[in-house]
Amino acid sequence: MSEHTILQPTTIVIFGATGDxxxxxLFPAFYNLYIDGRMPKGxxxxxxxxxxxxxxxxxxxxxxxxxxxxRKKVTAEDWAGFQxxxxxxxxxxxxxxxxxxxxxxxxxFDKVYGTRGNRLFYLxxxxxxxxxxxxxxxxxSIASDSKKDRIIIEKPFGHDKASAIELNNxxxxxxxxxxxxxxxHYLGKETVQNILAFRFGNSIFEPLWNHRHIESVxxxxxxxxxxxxxxxxxxxxxxxxxxxxxxxxxxxxMVSMEPPVSLESSEIRDRKVDVLKSxxxxxxxxxxxxxxxxxxxxxxxNGVPEKGYRQEEGIAPDSNTETFAAIKFYLDNExxxxxxxxVRTGKKMKEKHSYITxxxxxxxxxxFSESSQLLSANRLIINIQPQMDIRLQFMAKKxxxxxxxxxxxxxxxxxxxxNDTPEAYETLLLEALLGDLTLFMRSDQVEEAWDVMKTxxxxxxxxxxxxxxxxxxxxxxxxDSNALVERQGHKWV
Ligand code: BG6
Numbered sequence: 001m002s003e004h005t006i007l008q009p010t011t012i013v014i015f016g017a018t019g020d021x022x023x024x025x026l027f028p029a030f031y032n033l034y035i036d037g038r039m040p041k042g043x044x045x046x047x048x049x050x051x052x053x054x055x056x057x058x059x060x061x062x063x064x065x066x067x068x069x070x071r072k073k074v075t076a077e078d079w080a081g082f083q084x085x086x087x088x089x090x091x092x093x094x095x096x097x098x099x100x101x102x103x104x105x106x107x108x109f110d111k112v113y114g115t116r117g118n119r120l121f122y123l124x125x126x127x128x129x130x131x132x133x134x135x136x137x138x139x140x141s142i143a144s145d146s147k148k149d150r151i152i153i154e155k156p157f158g159h160d161k162a163s164a165i166e167l168n169n170x171x172x173x174x175x176x177x178x179x180x181x182x183x184x185h186y187l188g189k190e191t192v193q194n195i196l197a198f199r200f201g202n203s204i205f206e207p208l209w210n211h212r213h214i215e216s217v218x219x220x221x222x223x224x225x226x227x228x229x230x231x232x233x234x235x236x237x238x239x240x241x242x243x244x245x246x247x248x249x250x251x252x253x254m255v256s257m258e259p260p261v262s263l264e265s266s267e268i269r270d271r272k273v274d275v276l277k278s279x280x281x282x283x284x285x286x287x288x289x290x291x292x293x294x295x296x297x298x299x300x301x302n303g304v305p306e307k308g309y310r311q312e313e314g315i316a317p318d319s320n321t322e323t324f325a326a327i328k329f330y331l332d333n334e335x336x337x338x339x340x341x342x343v344r345t346g347k348k349m350k351e352k353h354s355y356i357t358x359x360x361x362x363x364x365x366x367x368f369s370e371s372s373q374l375l376s377a378n379r380l381i382i383n384i385q386p387q388m389d390i391r392l393q394f395m396a397k398k399x400x401x402x403x404x405x406x407x408x409x410x411x412x413x414x415x416x417x418x419n420d421t422p423e424a425y426e427t428l429l430l431e432a433l434l435g436d437l438t439l440f441m442r443s444d445q446v447e448e449a450w451d452v453m454k455t456x457x458x459x460x461x462x463x464x465x466x467x468x469x470x471x472x473x474x475x476x477x478x479x480d481s482n483a484l485v486e487r488q489g490h491k492w493v
Contacts, residue, residue, distance in 0.1 A: 006040035011109050013102070035078050047086060116145065120149075150179050153181070217255060217340070218341075239324055251384075275331065294478035296469055320464050324344070324478065393407055
């Protein structure tokens, strides 16, 4: 979002630099920003890992991974320039001495630049280490300049409202709120950001964007992958915490928020909190009416036979963890009264496809009813991934002598404009380097999002679902998720 160049030298400290996220997302993002000339004029990446290693070894490991995960090609010239900025340091997350060494390294870098540079700490580690790291950062005063030092925290941010509040309180002992960048990588996706441009950069859609003209909204994030190597994490998490509390609720906020007065981060974040506050809270006895959970059994995805969730390595044979969730939300505010927002997400589904469907209300009167022509509903479909486009579906006359109608589409295709769009992490890391918080979650946003989930989360935890597994790998989820929308005369698109 921000367009300024970064003049301040910056040291980026990555805790957990040998982990999966660093190799797949963080280093490729920094490398691509470097090629695009978007990194600060002077920068260093301090890669922290538990094991002993040399700079050279670590750099080779990063290079190998860039070959697989970088958006842009790795050329000898770019790599030679980039690699010189990476330094590896052995670091023990829970040892005070490691932080004292880190302090010294940071001071040494500042001496090279002749100025106290910015510091960006990236916590790419298991959530249970956040507390110990922020405690040591405080004790050693390595992030003592609230104007220059920032911390990026990965999701999951807590596992319920109480733990999120606790974590926020803990972080606030070391950092001011404006130093804390809570990442939700969906907010960095090109198509998700485009919702803002589409809604508030045009005059023709906004007058229709309310309960008077919109019948329902659907948000689907379907994945083909299963739990991969993350069984232990996923067993504790499930689809509700892993996807809905963050990614899907954030998309819902972008679709439904009131127009912000400006693009100020506090303004946009305030509008999103308003949405979260307006989401109707439900009582425990209504959970089955508003929410459906699922767990995949064996099946076939893309012609490949797949095991069921309970047969995956590291998963309990009687696991009660949901790999699919669908929820009907209502927003109790002026704009969205009685408009259902259906959201669903699942693993091992038929295809990888994330999209939003805005379905408009039917015409009050069908002028073409005498010739018994059925009119399809007008829809706006925003494809988030892998397609990245916006489609407006409407009725038009079939060319010919008779007045026959057919549904047609008008398409804006992101790829046709630019087929090389930045990855979400590139956008988000650049914003963090620039000090713009707009695309990150504020403490009250996270807490409110957990509050929205509370009743469903607690009810599902307490009660075992005896129908599990209730959908086949390679399908669109359990039958009950169809019933959830059909009850209101709707259908998943
Ligand atoms: C992560 C979840 O936040 O998002 C994963 O933890 C999920 O379980 C992933 O697979 C999906 O991200 P994307 O960008 O591939 O849609």
